[in-house]
Structure formats: C-alpha cells, structure tokens
Amino acid sequence: MLGSSSKSQLKCSNGENTGKPQSCSNINVPIESLKYHSQFGELHSNFYSYEMIQSMADYLLKRVRSRPKIGIICGSGLGPLGDQLKESQCFQYEDIPHFPVSTVKGHAGRLIFGKLDHIDVMCLQGRFHCYEGYPLWKCAMPVRLMKIIGITHLIVTNAAGGLNPNYNVGDIMIIKDHINIMGFAGNSALNGPNDERFGPRFPAINRAYDAGIRSYAKEIALKLGTLGTVHEGIYACLGGPNYETIAELRMLRQNGVDAVGMSTIPEVITAKHCGMTVFAFSLITNACVLEYEDKQEANHEEVVEIGKLKEKVLINFVSNIVHKIHGDFSG
Template identity: 50%
Template sequence: MQGRFHTFHTKALMYTSYEDYEATAKWLLPQTEQRPKVAIICGSGLGGLAEKLENRDVIPYRDIPNFPQTTVEGHQGQLVFGTLEGHQCVCMQGRFHTYEGFDVYQVTYPVRVFSLLGVRTLVVTNAAGGLNSSFSVGDIMLIKDHINMPGLVGNNPLCGPNDDRFGVRFPCMSDAYDRDLMALAQQTAEEQGIGAFLQQGVYCMVGGPTYESIAEGRALRTLGADAVGMSTALEVVVARHCGLRVLGFSLITNKVVMSDDDSTLKANHAEVLVACNNRAQDLQGLVRGILAQMPLDPEDL
C-alpha cells in the first residue's frame, strides 16, 4: 500500500500505527481552538447537522494528513469543528466505506484520531433500509445493538496487534450503545413530539455497494436485524475499543424488498437522499435536543 500510512503486514492484513493517529491529531489541534468532547459522524444526506455548529472551523479531508477521501454522493468530505448546545463538537460531513476500496483501518481512522483529540462521546447516524415490517420510511431508529457482518467473517478493525494505549485486546460489545444516552434520546423525542416515529432496533452492517437481494433481506431479518446499511458498525467497534460512549441513529430511507411480489420495488441512492432530506430536520433537532440535556462533563451523565 502506498501513501502516507505507515503500514505493517501480518498475512493479508495492513493496519496503521499509533504514531500515524497521533500525527494527525497533532496536526489538527492548531487548526482550531475547539477541543471537542463530542464527535458526530453524519451519514448520507445527514451532513446538515454540521451546519448548525457555531464558531465553525471547516477542514477538508484532502488537507488532513493520513485521511482518506470520501467518494460518495451526499458526503461533503470535511471535518467541521464548532459548538452545539454548549458542547464543543467535531462533525464528519461524510464517512468512509469499505465498498469505496478502503480497508477497515482507513474506514475507522477518524475515530481513533477523535479519541486522541479528547472526544468521549460518539454520535453515529446513517441511512438504512428497513427490514422490520412495522417500520415506515422516514422513521428514525435508535440503534440498540448491531450485527457486524464484516467483523463476523474476520474483517474487523481490531485485527492485528493490539495497542493497549487505545484499549484492551478483547473488548466487550454487549454494551456497545450507551443505555443512558438511549434513554435520554427517547425522552427528548417525546418532548419534541416525534416519539411516534422513533423506533428502537438492531442495525446490521453489510459490505455493499449492492442493495440486498430478496433472500439476503429475509436472512438478515431472520438473524434479528431491524435495519441494514453499509457503515457504522466498524466505527462503533473502534469507538468502544477506545472507551467512547456511543449513541446511534438509523434514518429508515427505504423498505428492503423481501418478497417476490415486491420485486419491482428497487432501492436506489437518489431515493435514499430524498428520504433523508424529508426527515433530516427532525433528526438534527433530536440530536441537538439530546446535547442540550447532556452534562458538559460526560462523566456526569
């Protein structure tokens, strides 16, 4: 692999050194006066949340040492530092995916950088297909658990030598999504009058970039997944390895076809972006409301 990454080879695996993460963090610190405690990863069509930040510093990915470059429509490709509801934050307007050709270490690279910047809470958002028949397009699913399909077959960002400076060798994932933050999200949704379309469920990450076949959709639903997408789980694994609290949301942008009778209904990215735009303001308002009620010191939650 060529480029600025210092890569090590263990069989077919390549991973990034602590010094690379540290170099990126040290480069970012002088670019902004913000010292974020909250990081927000904005999924497809959901980057508008970063526009709500005050005292913004915008840094394109192309300028940041060791950062990949997003190639997906609807992802602007920049970090936005600023203040939201009193919290110093950093937003990713655009994330990275394995289907773009990035490995799992590149996909999750920003999360470890955020931890070195002092971030203690990670909010992840994504656009997802609904597998649960009770979900409607436009629902917001509060992620209570995930199925990391790439990780289950060995494509896990924690493969390779463990660096104890980030976390332990065998991190627990049974508490990946913070229960206190989930309760706060549910309370905030009720207060904002959007509780009727806030669901809870299990998110399943698949590799993409194809949408699921009918048989695949049925299989994922049988496994217990309520929504499916092509991101998020890898970032959450690394966040938990680093000791970050995680809150996750999926915006249900389409229903996954799971019947031959519905086979003429074809998911496409343009429709996903339209669905995001129709509900994005509600999701942005929900995240802002949660931050407004979060203690400035995450340990006080």
C-alpha cells in the same frame, strides 16, 4: 514533524493569507497541498500506527480553538448537521495528512470543529465504507483520531433500510444492538497489530450502545413529535455497495434484524475499543423488499432525498442529545 515547506497558508475570499483554518462560510480556497513527513516514517504493514494518528491530531489541534469531548459522525444525507455548527473551523479530508477521502454522494468529506448550541463538538461530515475500496481499519481510523483529540462520547448516524414491517420511511430507529455480518467473515476494524494505548486486544462489545442515552433519546424524540415513529432495534451492516437480495433480507429478518445498512458497526466497535460512550441511530430511508412480486428497488437517490426532508428535525434531535451528554459530564 511538518517540514518548513509544508505550512498551510489559508486564504480568505479576497485572497488574503490568514494562516488560520477555514471557516465553513468561507471555503473558496482550499488548504494548500501538504508534503507531510512523519518522524515515524511511512505506514508499516499497511496499518496506521498510534504515532501516525497522533501526528494527524497534532496537525488539527495546532489549528483549532477548541478541544471537544463530543464527536458526531454523519451518515448519508445527514451531512447538513455539520453546516449548522457555529464558530466552525473546517478541514477538507484531502488536506489532513494521511487522511482517506470520502467518495460517496451525500458525504461532503469535511472534518468540522464548532459549536452546536454553544457546546463544542467535532463532526465528520462524511464517512468511509468498505465498498469504496478501504479496509475496515482505515474506515474506522477517524474514531481513533477522535480518541487522541479527546472525544469521550460519540454520536453515530446512518441511513438504513427498514426490515421490520412496523417501520416506515422517515422513522427513527435507536440502535440497541447490532449484528456484525462482515465480522462473521473475519473482517474487523480491529484487525492487525493492537496498540494498548487505544484499547485491549479483545474488547467486550455486548453493551456497545449506552442504555442511559438511549432512554433519554426515546423521551426527547416523543416530545419533539416531528420525527415520525421512534423505535429501538437491531442493526446489521453488510459490505455493499449493492443492495441486498430478497433471500438475504429474509435471512436477516428471521435473525431479528430490524434495519440494515453499510456502515456504523466498524466505527462503533472502534469507539468501544477506545473506551468511548456510544449512541447511534438510523434514519429509515427505504423499506426493504421482502416479496418477489414487489417491483420496488432501493436506490441511493431516495436515501439522500429522505435525509434532506428530515434534516431540520434530525438536527434538533441530535442537538438535544448533545445537551444531555454535555450535562452528564459537566455536572
């Protein structure tokens, strides 16, 4: 429970205490630091308990006006999507009790509740990665938070390197399936004690990416005509933060991988464990180097820049997907 000294007093830019969450247009003064005490105690065995994540959800639900069913996770350079939400309520990650903090350029580190074309959504403006020093169960914890809040459908975006020779920078790859390289080494977001309130001990992941939404996404991308070429392919996740060697990329390509990145799969596995419907896509931000004679090198600045160039059309694309999902569950 929150102690009496841990109440969050928010201030407008004129210094007035409002007692309400920040709006995205008015975030001059951060939420006061919280001394949070859980009635369930501190983390046990270094894993988040259901009760601890429930306490995070309670903290947020007491402060927001909506309880959305659609969640969005923004990848590198794709964070501006969250800035487009109307009637938004923003929470800095560091101000949410027990929440990790994003450290990567292009990840703002905010959780936003708001409306995308009049539809309530919950948006993570910045994600967590294994290379930041976080274990995968902590990287994927926000998905479990979404589950408790009431999210049933999750849209996951990422920036990825194009391995398929038919892919160009700026293209979109709708993820049909994935290869979980980190899982081969025993690293999983589901490691540790399993709580059946989230999902089963051994979840099936063979149909992780919803076929109906994928089909609609291909149609809407072609209709928009501004996204470059739209593909459907296989995504692989490596741990990073270093980019891949030529030998590693060749191995991945020989095994059917079309695009490679450093995120997404832990979140997707967790979402499926929680019973969510998932749609995910990659923005191809660089072409992977497969020849030793090629002097090009991948860099994060290029990733962020391509995200900025595609910002408006990606927002339009995601907005259309949100409308489709909303229409499906609202009848």
